[in-house]
Amino acid sequence: MTNDAATARRTMSKLERHNTLIAYSFLAPNFIGFVVFTLIPVIFSFVLAFMDWGGGENVTFVGLDNFRYIFKDFSFTRSNLGIALKNTVFYTLMTVPLTLVSAMALALVLNKAVKGANFFRAVFFFPYVASLVAICVCWNFLLMKNGPINQMLNAIGFNMTKSWTSSRDLAIWAIIIVSVWRNAGYYMVMYLAGLQGVPAELYEAATMDGANGWQKFTKVTLPMLTPTTFFCSIMMIISCFKIYDVVAIMTQGGPGRSTKMLVTYIFELSFGGEGIATSAQYGVASAVSMVLLAIVLLVTFVQFRGEKKWVNYM
Amino acid sequence: MKKLVAVLLSVMLLAVSACAMAQTTLTVAGWDTATTPYYAAIKAGYEAANPDVTIEWVDLASQDYNIKASTMLSGGDTTDLYCVKELSDLQNWSKEGLVVPMDERIAAESYDMTKYAGMDACYVSLADGKQYALPFRADYWVMFYNKDLFDQAGVAYPTNDWTWEEYAAIAREITEKTGAYGTHYHTWTSCVANWAVCDGVNTLADGEYSDLKYFYELYQALEDDGVCMSYDELKASGMHYSGAFAQGNVAMMPMGYWYASTLMGYIKDGTASMNWGIAAVPHLESVPAGSSFGSPTGIAISASSENQDEAWKFAAWMCSEEGAKVIAETGTRPAYVSDAVAAVMASAEGFPTDETTKAALLPTAIALEWPIGDGVNEIKTAVNEEHTLIMTRELTIDEGIAEMEARAAEFLTK
Numbered sequence: 046m047t048n049d050a051a052t053a054r055r056t057m058s059k060l061e062r063h064n065t066l067i068a069y070s071f072l073a074p075n076f077i078g079f080v081v082f083t084l085i086p087v088i089f090s091f092v093l094a095f096m097d098w099g100g101g102e103n104v105t106f107v108g109l110d111n112f113r114y115i116f117k118d119f120s121f122t123r124s125n126l127g128i129a130l131k132n133t134v135f136y137t138l139m140t141v142p143l144t145l146v147s148a149m150a151l152a153l154v155l156n157k158a159v160k161g162a163n164f165f166r167a168v169f170f171f172p173y174v175a176s177l178v179a180i181c182v183c184w185n186f187l188l189m190k191n192g193p194i195n196q197m198l199n200a201i202g203f204n205m206t207k208s209w210t211s212s213r214d215l216a217i218w219a220i221i222i223v224s225v226w227r228n229a230g231y232y233m234v235m236y237l238a239g240l241q242g243v244p245a246e247l248y249e250a251a252t253m254d255g256a257n258g259w260q261k262f263t264k265v266t267l268p269m270l271t272p273t274t275f276f277c278s279i280m281m282i283i284s285c286f287k288i289y290d291v292v293a294i295m296t297q298g299g300p301g302r303s304t305k306m307l308v309t310y311i312f313e314l315s316f317g318g319e320g321i322a323t324s325a326q327y328g329v330a331s332a333v334s335m336v337l338l339a340i341v342l343l344v345t346f347v348q349f350r351g352e353k354k355w356v357n358y359m
Numbered sequence: 360m361k362k363l364v365a366v367l368l369s370v371m372l373l374a375v376s377a378c379a380m381a382q383t384t385l386t387v388a389g390w391d392t393a394t395t396p397y398y399a400a401i402k403a404g405y406e407a408a409n410p411d412v413t414i415e416w417v418d419l420a421s422q423d424y425n426i427k428a429s430t431m432l433s434g435g436d437t438t439d440l441y442c443v444k445e446l447s448d449l450q451n452w453s454k455e456g457l458v459v460p461m462d463e464r465i466a467a468e469s470y471d472m473t474k475y476a477g478m479d480a481c482y483v484s485l486a487d488g489k490q491y492a493l494p495f496r497a498d499y500w501v502m503f504y505n506k507d508l509f510d511q512a513g514v515a516y517p518t519n520d521w522t523w524e525e526y527a528a529i530a531r532e533i534t535e536k537t538g539a540y541g542t543h544y545h546t547w548t549s550c551v552a553n554w555a556v557c558d559g560v561n562t563l564a565d566g567e568y569s570d571l572k573y574f575y576e577l578y579q580a581l582e583d584d585g586v587c588m589s590y591d592e593l594k595a596s597g598m599h600y601s602g603a604f605a606q607g608n609v610a611m612m613p614m615g616y617w618y619a620s621t622l623m624g625y626i627k628d629g630t631a632s633m634n635w636g637i638a639a640v641p642h643l644e645s646v647p648a649g650s651s652f653g654s655p656t657g658i659a660i661s662a663s664s665e666n667q668d669e670a671w672k673f674a675a676w677m678c679s680e681e682g683a684k685v686i687a688e689t690g691t692r693p694a695y696v697s698d699a700v701a702a703v704m705a706s707a708e709g710f711p712t713d714e715t716t717k718a719a720l721l722p723t724a725i726a727l728e729w730p731i732g733d734g735v736n737e738i739k740t741a742v743n744e745e746h747t748l749i750m751t752r753e754l755t756i757d758e759g760i761a762e763m764e765a766r767a768a769e770f771l772t773k
Contacts, residue, residue, distance in 0.1 A: 099451050099454060099455050100429055100430075100432070100433035100455055100457070101432075101433060101454070101456050101457050102455060102456050103454075103455060103456070182597065185595050185596070185597070186595070186596065188595070189592060189595045189596065190589070190591050190592055190595065191592075207591055207751065207752075208591050208592065208595040210595055211590075211591040211594060211595065211751040211753075212751070212753065213748070213753045298744075299744065299747040299748075300747040300748050300751045300753055301744050301745065301747055301748040301753065301754075302744055313740065316425070316426040316429075317425055317445075317736070325451050325455075
C-alpha cells in the first residue's frame with residue numbers, strides 16, 4: 046500500500062516534470078527572444094550609462110559623468126535635455142487626453158445601432174493599421190503652406206503663411222494631430238469593448254430614477270468605463286514618452302529644436318541626425334534613456350497609486 | 360556505411376575549402392551600390408585585373424549608412440572593407456581600433472599619396488597620426504545648369520569666374536524671361552552656408568558665423584522674388600534635388616559633383632531630357648575664382664577582416680590611377696586626379712563637351728565641407744538646427760547667427 050502511494054507520487058512528479066518541460070519548451074521561443082533582444086540590451090544600456098563607449102574595444106567607467114554632461118546648464122529653453130523633456134511632456138499632456146476623448150466619443154457613437162456601424166468602425170481603425178510613413182507624408186501635404194488645411198483656416202479668417210512643420214509653434218501640433226488621429230481608432234476598440242461590459246440594468250435603473258441622457262453618461266457610463274480609461278491612459282502615456290517615428294518622418298526634430306523629443310535626442314547622441322556622422326556617444330545616450338525610464342516608471346507608479354481613488358471595478 | 364559517409368563528407372569539405380583558398384571573396388560595404396554605376400565598374404575592373412578575387416558589395420541604404428556601418432564594425436562583422444562616408448566616423452572607428460592603419464603598407468610599397476590634392480589628410484587619425492583610409496572619390500561642389508533654359512531666355516552661359524552677384528542677376532533674369540526657376544537650393548545647410556568656407560580659412564566649426572550672413576541674405580532675396588522654390592515647401596514635400604533639376608524647370612543648381620553621374624543616367628534612361636553644363640561655383644570678390652568645397656569618400660580596412668593582404672591590394676588599386684580611370688568613366692570624380700584621369704572624365708558618355716565644363720573639372724582650391732576635430736559633430740547639429748530656423752524665417756538672419764555662435768561656443772570651450 047505504502048509502496049503504491051510512493052509509486053503514484055513518483056509518477057505524478059514525473060508527469061509534472063514532463064508537463065513543466067512542455068510548458069517551458071512552449072515558452073522558450075518567446076522568452077529567448079525577450080532575453081536576447083530586450084532584457085540583455087536593457088541591462089547593457091543600464092551599465093553603459095556609467096561608461097564611456099564609442100562602439101569599439103575601449104570601455105571606461107566614468108561614474109556619473111554622462112549624467113553630468115546631459116544635465117549641464119540644464120534649462121527648458123536652452124539645453125538639449127531640457128528642450129527634449131519639455132517637448133515630450135507637452136506632447137504627452139496634449140496627446141493622451143485628446144486621444145482618450147476622441148476614442149470615447151467615437152466609441153459612444155458607434156456603440157449605438159447606427160446604420161453601417163461596422164463600416165465606420167473599420168474606417169476609424171484603418172489609420173492604426175495603415176503604413177505610418179504613408180500617413181505622415183500625407184499629413185505633411187495636408188498641412189503644407191498652401192495645403193487644404195491652411196486654405197480652410199485662411200477662409201475662416203486665420204492668417205496661415207507657413208507649413209505647420211515649418212513653424213516652431215505649430216510643428217509639435219502637427220505631430221500631436223497625427224498621433225491622435227492615428228491612435229483614436231485603436232483606443233476606440235478598447236472603449237467599445239468597455240461599453241459592452243456595462244450592464245443594461247444600470248441604465249434601466251437610472252431611467253426609472255428619472256436621469257436624463259447627460260446624467261446617465263456622467264453617472265453610469267463614465268464611472269463604468271474607468272477601468273478602460275485607466276488601462277488606455279497608462280498604455281498611451283508610456284507610448285507617448287517613447288514617441289520617435291512620427292517625428293523622424295515629419296519634422297526630424299525641427300524646425301530648430303522645436304520637436305526634438307527624448308528618443309530623438311537619444312538617437313542623435315548614438316547614431317547622429319540627418320547628414321551628421323554617428324556621434325557614437327552610447328554612454329551619454331544610455332544616460333538619457335535612464336532618465337526616460339525613470340520618468341515612465343514614476344508616472345506609472347503614481348497612476349497605480351491613484352488607481353484606487355477613481356477606478357471602479359464592479 | 361557511416362564511415363563511408365564521413366569520409367565522403369570530409370573529402371567534400373576539403374574540396375570546398377580548397378576552392379575557397381584559390382578564390383578570395385572580398386566583401387565591401389558601400390551605400391546604394393546597386394544603383395550607383397561606379398561600384399559595378401570598380402568590381403568589373405578589379406576582377407578583370409585579378410581573376411582570383413571576387414568583389415562583393417554589401418549594399419547599405421544611403422541615409423542609414425553611418426549607423427549601419429558603425430554597428431557592423433562594432434559588432435565584429437567580417438565584411439573586409441568599408442567605404443567611409445563621414446570623416447568623423449573614420450576618426451571614431453580608428454580611435455576604437457575598428458579599422459587598421461595603412462602607414463606600414465604605404466611605406467613598404469612607396470604608394471603615391473601626392474595625387475589626392477590633400478584629400479588624404481582628413482583620413483589621418485587625430486588620436487595617433489596614422490593613415491586609416493585612402494580616398495577614392497572627392498566630390499566638390501559645382502554649378503549645374505540647364506542650357507535649354509539659358510537659350511530660351513537668351514542669356515549667356517555661366518563662366519568659371521563669375522561672382523555671386525552675377526549669379527543672382529542671371530537667376531532673376533531667367534525667371535523673368537522664362538517663368539522657370541532661375542536657381543534651386545536643396546534643403547541642406549551646405550547649399551547656403553558652406554559657400555563661406557570656400558576661402559579655405561573659415562570653417563563652419565570655428566564658432567564665428569557672421570560670414571554666412573551674405574549668403575542667407577542672397578538666398579532670402581531670391582526666395583522672396585520667386586526665383587527659387589521655397590525652403591518651406593521643399594522641406595514639407597520632401598522633394599529631392601535630383602528630381603527638381605531633372606524636371607527641366609530649374610535653370611541652375613549648385614550641387615556636389617556626384618550629381619553628374621545621376622543626371623547622365625537620367626538622360627540615358629529617358630527620365631530627363633535637356634542639354635546641360637557645369638560651371639565652377641560663383642565666388643566672392645575676395646576669394647579666387649574656381650574655389651569650392653567638398654568631401655572625399657574613402658575606403659578603410661576592417662580590423663575584423665580575415666583577408667588583410669587582399670583587402671589592402673584592393674583598396675590600393677581602387678585609389679590608384681587605374682582605379683581612378685575606371686571610376687571616372689562612370690562620370691564620377693575620383694580623388695586621384697591627373698591629366699589622364701581628367702581626360703577620361705571629360706570623355707564619359709553623355710558628359711558635356713564644352714570648354715567651360717572641362718575647365719570646371721580642375722578647381723582652383725577645394726576646402727573641406729566640415730573640418731574634423733572634437734566637438735565638430737555637436738557644432739554641426741547646432742548649426743543645422745539653427746539653419747532650419749533661419750530658412751523657415753522663424754528667426755531673422757542675425758538672430759539665427761547669434762544662436763549658432765552661442766551654441767557653438769559651448770563646444771568650443773570644452
